[in-house]
Amino acid sequence: MPKINGNEIRPGNILEHDGHLWSAVKVDHVKPGKGGAFAQVEMRNLRNGSKLNERFRSADKVERVRLDQKDQQFLYETDGKLVFMDLESYEQIEIDSELLGERRAFLQDGMMVKIEYYDDEALNATVPQKVTCKIVETEPVVKGQTAANSFKPAVLDNGVRVMVPPFVGQDEDIVVNTETMEYAERA
Structure with missing residues (x-):
């Protein structure tokens, strides 16, 4: 695996540190008045x-770990596990539903999900950035309410x-950005 200097760490990098795999969440480069510069890195254990x-000094x-990415198709959920299928080998794998976190609600049957592997261990899963959902509950349209920044609450079919x-x-069907959990456009 390639070694990088402490000042080359960027958010999103996967690092092996103290025998564990970490994802760099936030990186601040600090140059104190006294002493050498360093990178203050907030990391999350994968x-x-x-x-x-x-803190990592430039010396x-x-x-830096590279994860293998595979597109896999979501099949079903059972006992808190999500079952995916590799479309090339037709091999099925189970991963914890907590791996997706709050994005779990956007998972739909047959959806392609990008799963990141370290050796044969699934460490991360990413749903598509934009997902189409149906609105099941919202307030009716009020005539004359055309203010540019007015929004109203709505409940989607996934809750x-x-x-x-x-x-x-x-x-109505709308497109939701799964990263920001916000309305993107009409479908």
């Missing part, structure tokens, strides 16, 4: 989700609450 703040060497523009009504 296996148990714990967080760690660590420090850190192992997630989002804010939508006033012109969007019940039983």
Whole structure:
């Protein structure tokens, strides 16, 4: 695995540190008035989700890990496990539903999900950035309410609450950004 200097760490990098795999969440480069510069790195453990703040000087060497990414199709959920299928080998794998976190609600049957592997261990799963959902409950359209920044609450078919523009009504399909959990556009 390639070693990188402490000042080359960027958010999103996967690092091996103290025998564990960490994802760099936030990186601040600090140049104090006295002493050498360093990178203050907030990291999240990929296996148990714990967080760690660590300082790396530019002379420090850190192992950077590359994860293999595979697109896999979601089949079903059973006992808190999500079952996916590799479309090339038709092999099925189970991963914890907690791996997706709050994005779990956007998972739909047959959806392609990007799963990141370290050796044969699934460490991360990413749903598509934009997902189409149906609005099951929202307030009716009020005539004359055309203020540019007015939004109203809506409940989607998966139970997630989002804010939508006033012109969007019940039983309409909308596109939701899964990263920000916000309305993107009409479907």
